[in-house]
Amino acid sequence: MTTAVENPTNVATAARLLLVDDDPLITRSLSEFLRLEGYQVDTATDGSSAIAMLAANRYNLVLTDVNMPRTNGLELLRTIKNHYPDVVVLVITGYGTIENAVEAVKMGAFEYLTKPIIDDEIRVTIQKALKQQTLLSENFQLKQQLNMRYGLDNIVGHDYKMLKIFDLVEAVADSRTTVLMTGESGTGKSLIARAIHHRSPRKGKPFVEVSCGSIPETLLESELFGHVKGSFTGATYDKQGRFLAASGGTIFLDEINSASPAFQVKLLRVLQERKFEPVGSNQTISVDVRVILASNQDLAKLVEEGSFRQDLYYRVNVVNIILPTLRQKLGDIPLLAESFLKKFVTEMDKKIGGFTPEAMDMMMRYTWPGNVRELENAIERAVVLTKRPLITPEDLPQQVIDAQPKASGGGEVTQDAGFGTQDFVWTPMPLKQAIEGPEKAILLAALKANQWNRQATAQQLDINRTTLYKKMKHYGLDLPDGVSDE
Numbered sequence: 001m002t003t004a005v006e007n008p009t010n011v012a013t014a015a016r017l018l019l020v021d022d023d024p025l026i027t028r029s030l031s032e033f034l035r036l037e038g039y040q041v042d043t044a045t046d047g048s049s050a051i052a053m054l055a056a057n058r059y060n061l062v063l064t065d066v067n068m069p070r071t072n073g074l075e076l077l078r079t080i081k082n083h084y085p086d087v088v089v090l091v092i093t094g095y096g097t098i099e100n101a102v103e104a105v106k107m108g109a110f111e112y113l114t115k116p117i118i119d120d121e122i123r124v125t126i127q128k129a130l131k132q133q134t135l136l137s138e139n140f141q142l143k144q145q146l147n148m149r150y151g152l153d154n155i156v157g158h159d160y161k162m163l164k165i166f167d168l169v170e171a172v173a174d175s176r177t178t179v180l181m182t183g184e185s186g187t188g189k190s191l192i193a194r195a196i197h198h199r200s201p202r203k204g205k206p207f208v209e210v211s212c213g214s215i216p217e218t219l220l221e222s223e224l225f226g227h228v229k230g231s232f233t234g235a236t237y238d239k240q241g242r243f244l245a246a247s248g249g250t251i252f253l254d255e256i257n258s259a260s261p262a263f264q265v266k267l268l269r270v271l272q273e274r275k276f277e278p279v280g281s282n283q284t285i286s287v288d289v290r291v292i293l294a295s296n297q298d299l300a301k302l303v304e305e306g307s308f309r310q311d312l313y314y315r316v317n318v319v320n321i322i323l324p325t326l327r328q329k330l331g332d333i334p335l336l337a338e339s340f341l342k343k344f345v346t347e348m349d350k351k352i353g354g355f356t357p358e359a360m361d362m363m364m365r366y367t368w369p370g371n372v373r374e375l376e377n378a379i380e381r382a383v384v385l386t387k388r389p390l391i392t393p394e395d396l397p398q399q400v401i402d403a404q405p406k407a408s409g410g411g412e413v414t415q416d417a418g419f420g421t422q423d424f425v426w427t428p429m430p431l432k433q434a435i436e437g438p439e440k441a442i443l444l445a446a447l448k449a450n451q452w453n454r455q456a457t458a459q460q461l462d463i464n465r466t467t468l469y470k471k472m473k474h475y476g477l478d479l480p481d482g483v484s485d486e
């Protein structure tokens with residue numbers, strides 16, 4: 001063994017290592033050796049405690065055994081690759097479990113070492129791995145900067161539909177162009193409206209939001225344009241309207257689809273001339289405001305049905321931003337989920353490292369009728385309720401759990417398994433990656449239908465057992481508790 005003084009690399013001196021093994025003899029002797037090598041070393045006896053420690057501390061490298069109780073080394077590796085992509089992993093395997101080691105490298109482990117561990121071998125491997133970690137970490141930081149470029153302020157999205165929207169926001173922000181936003185409830189219309197205002201030269205001036213659908217028709221006009229004292233019963237003083245309040249800034253008229261015909265006429269005038277008269281007054285007021293409108297229904301259709309004025313439609317439909325439903329941007333679910341998790345974990349000062357693969361799968365399959373708002377609420381609830389280091393399926397709302405596919409008795413996967421052609425939403429990615437979701441669902445359905453008998457499942461799928469084992473390992477499809485290894 002060498003001492004810290006002889007340690008040749010600067011990278012290594014500052015590095016913090018997490019050593020995971022259920023054998024206390026190994027953790028003790030190895031951590032002693034590594035500390036003498038100049039590293040900071042923490043130890044854990046199983047994958048679950050390691051995940052909790054990863055959530056609480058920053059590590060450069062994790063050195064893990066494969067066979068451990070609770071969460072094993074490969075599951076730990078998967079979690080690290082998903083949630084801490086800049087942490088490098090070395091896997092230690094016992095004699096005769098080389099298959100696991102190969103699998104681990106395929107899953108992204110830097111290297112594997114076999115027991116018994118030889119000092120020189122581990123020393124060199126750790127030094128190499130830490131060099132790799134420095135690269136990973138730089139790469140990760142670059143990616144985060146890119147995320148900031150693509151995620152507008154606090155708006156998260158990688159889906160190309162969202163990227164196009166971000167470009168549109170950038171393009172229109174500088175001008176006074178009227179923007180119409182269409183999208184279901186909870187898709188982010190209000191958020192984007194604010195983003196446009198904050199990116200515009202008007203950002204120092206007021207942003208005034210009016211929910212047209214929630215103000216009684218009789219009051220809407222006075223709310224927006226103001227009124228003079230005595231103009232109607234109850235008008236006991238002069239009131240400044242919201243248009244004037246937004247002077248120099250932006251007014252956001254939400255739920256514009258619910259505007260009455262009479263109000264539509266008034267709106268048309270103010271959009272055309274930026275002029276209006278308060279209720280009960282002859283005085284014409286001019287304002288400089290940017291108008292952003294939102295509708296949760298297709299206005300073109302309302303024009304066809306005769307409930308929305310065509311001339312007003314042409315006026316408001318200068319730039320139309322159509323927000324996709326969450327279902328139409330499936331690829332953004334993990335990104336949004338992680339970002340909400342980070343937000344609530346910080347707010348509530350909890351230690352949660354991420355989601356189990358099962359919980360993430362469930363979220364990917366659910367339809368989210370309430371869109372991003374529903375997802376945000378689900379994550380907030382999970383963060384409040386969970387006592388575990390990762391969010392598991394049990395922490396998700398009942399409707400998300402209930403919506404999961406059930407395996408049919410035969411060899412088929414039912415339509416509600418989440419990849420029927422009619423609800424398959426395309427996010428650009430390599431075919432190999434795209435096939436993984438359906439393949440995992442098929443394997444799971446087949447295994448369940450055969451009570452996890454792998455011989456029978458392999459036969460039905462017409463693949464050999466080894467292939468099935470490999471795929472199960474790849475997708476983390478472990479035998480449920482109570483099912484014995486054949």
Ligand SMILES: Nc1ncnc2c1ncn2[C@@H]1O[C@H](COP(=O)(O)OP(=O)(O)OP(=O)(O)O)[C@@H](O)[C@H]1O
Pocket residue numbers: 154155156157183184185186187188189190191192296336372373376
């Ligand atoms: N891309 C996104 N990134 C981060 N948060 C988002 C995103 N889209 C929506 N949200 C969040 O989801 C919630 C709902 O968004 P928002 O209020 O903008 O939806 P909306 O379309 O205006 O809904 P409604 O029609 O019900 O008014 C908000 O808390 C918002 O911050």
Ligand SMILES: [Mg+2]
Pocket residue numbers: 189190191254
């Ligand atoms: Mg809104």
